[in-house]
Amino acid sequence: MAKKAGQKIVTLEQWVDVRVRDGETATTLYPPNEVLRERAKKMDPPPTMVYRRLNFTDCVPVEYYWTTDDPMRRENGGHGIQRMSVDIWLETIELEESAGNGHVGPCSQPLPRPKSRGGCECEVCSAIRARWESQGIAVP
Numbered sequence: 232m233a234k235k236a237g238q239k240i241v242t243l244e245q246w247v248d249v250r251v252r253d254g255e256t257a258t259t260l261y262p263p264n265e266v267l268r269e270r271a272k273k274m275d276p277p278p279t280m281v282y283r284r285l286n287f288t289d290c291v292p293v294e295y296y297w298t299t300d301d302p303m304r305r306e307n308g309g310h311g312i313q314r315m316s317v318d319i320w321l322e323t324i325e326l327e328e329s330a331g332n333g334h335v336g337p338c339s340q341p342l343p344r345p346k347s348r349g350g351c352e353c354e355v356c357s358a359i360r361a362r363w364e365s366q367g368i369a370v371p
Contacts (some may be wrong), residue, residue: 281320283313315344
């Protein structure tokens with residue numbers, strides 16, 4: 232596990248497989264949210280971050296256009312990552328479950344890639360980091 236100032240960044244990880252079959256979008260979570268919740272309860276130290284790795288096998292379907300505005304990626308699919316605190320993940324999955332469509336959605340407060348894990352200077356991570364820093368929030 233990566234360390235920052237002597238503190239471990241403990242993560243929960245989830246694979247999100249998104250496929251389109253016969254015009255229908257199917258989302259499968261590995262492990263399912265219920266299993267991940269139980270896993271988190273047993274971890275010592277407790278997790279501080281959730282990584283969701285999104286895999287768009289066929290394309291990026293309309294239900295997931297929030298992940299990219301790139302027309303080539305929407306047509307061809309690809310990968311994406313969601314990084315969030317455990318508290319934001321719990322809020323996010325509550326919203327997803329109440330939507331009842333079986334898909335994941337955006338989180339309200341994404342995290343940039345931690346500097347202790349190599350950081351990231353992409354446009355998205357840079358914007359998130361700048362927003363947090365302008366609010367006086369320390370970025371991991």
